[in-house]
Amino acid sequence: MIDATQTFSIIVILGAALVSGSLLAPYIVRVFNGGPSRFDRILDPIERRLYRLMGAKPEATMGWKEYFLAALLLNVGQMVLAFIILVYQNVLPLNPQGFPGLSLDLAFNTVVSFATNTNLQHYNGEATLSYFSQLGAIQFLQFTSAATGICCMVALVRGFRAGSANLGNFYVDFIRSLTRILLPLCLMAALVFVALGVPQSLGGYVPVKTVEGSTQTILVGPVASLVSIMQLGTNGGGYYGANSAYPFQNPNPATDVLEIYLMLLLPTALVFVFGELLGKKRETRPILIGTYGLFALDLAIAFIPPLPIVGPGLETRFGGFFSTFWTVVTTAVTTGSVNSSLSGIHPLAILSAFMGMLIQATPGGKGVGVMYMVMYIVITVFVVGLMTGRTPEYLGMKITARDVKLVMVAFLIHPLVILVPTVLAYATHAVDAIPGLTSLPTSVGFTQVLYEFTSAAANNGSDFLGASANTPFFNLATAIVILVGRYGPIAVLLALAGSMVGRKRSSEHSLKTDSNTFSLVLIGSILLLVVLTFLPFLILGPVLAYFQGMVNFFG
C-alpha cells in the first residue's frame, strides 16, 4: 500500500516521461525521415565520413532481409571487437588497477549481453573491468545496442506505413540515431549527473584513510557517462556490481528520480513515434493505453504489500517505495538496472517484475517494446477481429495466414528460451554450482533461476544471481538465450513488416484499432496470452513464495 505522496511521485515521474516523450517524438521522427535540422551543418559531414568508414551507401534502400542482416552483422562485428578488448584488457591501456583479462565464457556472455541491450552481468564491474573495457567495450555496446533497437522499430513502422516501398537503410538509421538522438541526450544527462555528484574520471581508484584510521579505496571511474546511456538506452548494466544501489552510481534521491525518468523517456517517446512515423497519429493510442495500462497493473501488483519492506541486507537508502518503484520500472522497460538488491524485494513486487519481462511491452525496451506491441496487436486483431464478421485487418491490411504464422513464431520464442533452459539448469544440476542456491526453499531458489532466464530472454539484465552465475553453464546458456531472445523476434517481426510493404489496403469499416474499446481488449488479450503461457511457473515461484508468507527472497 502506498500513500498519497508516493502516488503523487509516481504520477509526476510518469507524467514527466509521457509529456517529454510526446514532445521528443516529432524530433525523433524527423531524424528518421531525414528531415532538415539545424545540426545538419555540423553532423552531415561527420555522418558522411562514418558511412564511408563503414563502407555503407547511404542512398541505398533495404528490404527486410538486408536490413536485418546489416543490423546482425554490425552487432556481431561489435561483439568481436568488444570480446577482444575484454579478453586482452590486461595488455590494453587504461588499466590502472591491473585487472586480468576475462575468461572466454564470461567475456562471451558479457559481449552478447551488452550488444543485445540485455546487460546481464555475471561480474562485478569495479573488481573486474579496466577503464578501457568500461568505455571501449561496455559503454560502446550500450550505445550501439540501443541504436540497433530503435532502428529495428523504425524499420518495422516503415513496413506498415502506407505507400512504403522498403524498410529504409540500416546504416543511415543507425548512425543518425547515435549522432542525433543518443549522444546528445546522454551528453546532457551526464552533465546533470556530474553536477549531482556522480564521478566521471579516468584517474584510478583513490585510496584514502578514514577517520577511524583504516584505509578505504574510493572506486571512481567514468561512471556518469555510463549511467546516462545505461538508463537512457534501457541497457541497465552498471559500472558497479551493485549497480545503482552503489552510492557513486546513484548518490542521492535526485539522481534516483532522474534515473527512473531517463529509463522511461525513450521507450515512451518511441510509443508516440510509432503513430507519428506511421502517418496515423491515432494508432499510437492502443500502444500507449496498452503499455501504460499494463504498466499501471504492474505497479498495482507491486504495491499491494505494505511498505516499507525491510529485511536483512535490504538496500534502504531510498526506502521501500523507491526501491519497489525502481524495480517495476526497470523491468517494465527492460532496463534491468537495480537500486537495491532484488533479494530484498517482496514476492509480489518480483511477480510484477516478471510480468514486465514476460510481456516485454510495458512499454518495453526502446524499439523492441513497440515491436512486441505490434505483435500483440496483430494476434489480437486476428483472434477477436473475426468476431466483427470480416477477415481481420490491421491498418487496413488483411491479416493472412503467413502473418499469423510469423507473429505466433515471434510469440513462441519467449516461452521456449525461458522454460527450456530453466528446466535444463535443474536437469543437468547446473544450479548446484551456484553457491547456496540449492539450500534455499524451492519457491525462492526456483524464482531466482527462472528470473535469470526470463531476464536474459527479455534482454532485461536484472538478476538475483549476479556474479555467482559466473559458471560455464550459466554464461553459455544465458548468452544463447539472449541471442535467440533478441534476434529471433526482431528477425521474424521485420519479416512481417517486410511482407506489409506495398500490401493492398482497404476498408473504411474494419475493426478500429485506434479506439479505446480495442485498446482495452488488447490489454485483456495480452494478459490472457502471457498468463496462459507462464502462470504455472509464476505460481511455483513468486506466487508460492507469497502464499508461504515470505516478504523477500533471502530464504
Add this chain to the structure above:
Amino acid sequence: MARQTLGLGRILERARLPRRPSLITGSTLIDSVVRLNPISLLANPVMLIVEATFVIVAAMAVDPSAFVPVASVREQGFYVEVAAILLITVWFSTLSDSLAERQAKNTANSLRQLESEVPSKKVVTEGWEREIVLVRSNELLKGDLVLLEKNDVVPVDAEVLEGIAMVDESLVTGESAPVRKAPGDSLIGGSKVVTDTLTARVAVNFGESYVDQMVKMVEASKRPKTPNEVAITTVLFGLSAIFTILIVALLGLSATLGLGADLSVLIALYVCLLPTTIGALLPAIGLSGITRLYERKVVAKSGKAIETAGDTDVILLDKTGTITVGNRQAVEFIPLEGHTEGEVGEAAFLTSWFDDTPEGRSLIRLAYDKGYVPRELNAITLSEVYEFSANTRTSGVKLFHGSTFTLPKGGHTRIRRKFFHEEAGERGMHLSEDETEILKGAPDSLLKAGFTAPTNFSKLVEEISARGDTPMAVARDHQVIGLIRLRDILKAGTKEKIQAVKAMGIRPVMITGDQPLTAKSIAQEVGIEEFVPQAKPEDKYGIVLKEQAQTRVVAMIGDGTNDAPALAVADVGLAMNSGTEAAKEAANMVDLESNPAKIIDVVLLGKQLLMTRGAVTAFSIANDVAKYFAILPVMFATTFPALRALNILGLGLNSAVLSALIFNAVIIPLLIPLAMKGVAFKPSDTMTLFLKNVLVYGVGGVIVPFVGIKLIDLLIGAL
C-alpha cells in the same frame, strides 16, 4: 436517426427445403467412431494430440506401476476416468464433424434429387442426317445435343439452341409459373418442358453440374481449407506448441525438483489448455456455413467465396429483381391537352392487346377496370401488329377501319401469328385514310420518331419520373395523346435487407436502366444513396473495376452474357441459374432460385460464418483461465499446501481435475448447435458488433467455465 435493424433471422430468406431426416442416426454415429482412427485425425492436430494423451493415460490405467514416480498405483481408478473423458473429448469432436457432414449431405441430396438419371433423346448428326438415340442421362457428355419434347425432363444443365418453349422449373427453383426459354437461355437439369420442343446443347458432363460440385465439396476430407481456416489453424497450432513446451517444462521441473505432480494431472491440464473446443468445431463451422447457403439454394463453388462475401464493401444491386419485382404496373392514365382520360385508356388498351408482357397485361387490366374498352375492338383482328422492338422502343397496332371481323376462337395468339409482320422500320409511315396507328413507348423515343406533343408533355413526364414512376407515352396517328404512369413494385423485405447491409458499413449501389429521376426516387425509397441510372449490363464491369481500384471488395449479381466479364472480376459474383452459361461459368456462386435479392443474404451469411469462427475461437481460449484455477492448486497441493489458497472455486481436491476435464469435453457438444446454426447477430456497425461479441464470447468465455466447473464439481461431490 438510425432505425432499429432486425435480427439476422428476420432478414434472411427462409430456408425452403423439405424437412430433413434426423441427423443423429446409426450411420452418423458409426462414422464418428470410424473417424477416431489417427489417420483421419491428421487434419486436426489438436485432436490428434488429445488422442495421443488418451493412449498414455490408458496405459497408466492398465499398468500404473510402470509409470512410477509420475503415477501412483492407488490412483488407478482415477486414470481410468481420465482416459475415458479424453477419449470422449475426441469422440465429441469427430461427432461434430459427422453431424455437420451429414447435414450438408442431406441438404445437397435434397437438391440433387432434382437431377436423377432420366432417359434422354440424344441428337446424333451425321452429315446432313439427324438421328435421335435414346440414352441415359449419365451417358451424356458436354457438347452433346439433346431433343426435348413436351413433358421431357431436362437431363442435365444445358443451353437452348433451337426452339422456344415453356419450361417448368418449379422443382428446382420453387417458382410455380413456367418460364419461357429461347435460344441462348440455359436449362436447369431436373426442370420439365411443358410446351413445344427444344434442341439444347449439354453444358456439363453428367456429375459435373453445380449440385454435383457441391455434393463433393461437403465431403470434409476433399474440402480444401479456406485461407481463413488456415490462419486459425496456425493460431491453434501455435497455442498447442506453447502449451506443449509448458507441459514438458512442468514435467521436467516436477521430476527434478520433486514437486510430486501426477502425470495424469499434467495431461489433464495440457488437454484443458489446448484449444480443443475450437479445434473440434472448426471443420463443422466451415461446413455448416456452406450448408446454410445450400438451404437457401445458393451453390458456392468454393468455401473461400463465402468468406470473401463476408468482407464485402460494396454491393451492386440490379434494381429489377432485387429492389423491385420485375414487372411494372400501370396505375394511371394521364391525358394531354385536348384529350380525355378515356381516349388514352382506350388507346392503351388497343396497343396492349397483343402485348403479352406483365406491363401490357397491367395496362389492359387498368383500362378494363376503368371501363375504357374501345369501340374498335373488333377491328383489331384485322390489324397489323408492331411488336416491341429494341430499336424503336415502341409497340402498337395499325387498325383498318370498316372491318367487322369478330374475334375468332383461339384468342389473339393465333391471329397474331396469322397477321404477323416484322416491319418495325416502316412504323409510322404510309398511313392511308382508313388506317389508324396507335403506338406506345418511351416518351423520348416517340418524340425522336418525329411525333408531335402538346406543350405540357415534358413537364408531366418529368413529374412522373420524379416520383419514381416510369412514364409511357401513347400516340395516335403521330400525335402523343397521353401518358401512362407505370409503377415499380418494391420487393417485400428488400428495404430491411438494405437497412441491414448499410448498418454493417456496406455500400449498396443500385444499377438500373431507368432515367436518373426515376432511379433517384426508387433509390431514396429503399434508402440507397448511390445509384447508376441508364446503365447497360456492360457498365457493371467498369463499376466493379472502379470500386476495386479503391481496394474495395465488390459483390454483384448477374444473369446475362453481358454480365460475365463483371461477374468474373467481382470478388463475389452470384449468377442466376436462369441466366446464361457464360454468366454461371464466370460467377463463383449460383442461385438456383434465380432471386437476385439473395446477394444480400450471401453477404450476411458470409459474415455470420466468420463471426462464428471468431466467437468459438475467443471463447475457447478464454476458457483456459478457469481451467488453470481448477487444476493448478491441486497439482502441487501435496508438496505445497500453501497453494490451496488459489483454489478460489473451492473445488474438491479429487474432483477438481475431473470437473475441468469434463467441462472441457461437454462444452464441445453444447456448442455444436452454435457451430451449425452460426451465431445470431443483429446487423450493426463494426465496433458495436465487436464490443458485443467480445463481451459475450470473450468475457463470457472467461466466466462461463468457472460456473460450469463448479457445478460439475458439486455434481461429482453429490454422486
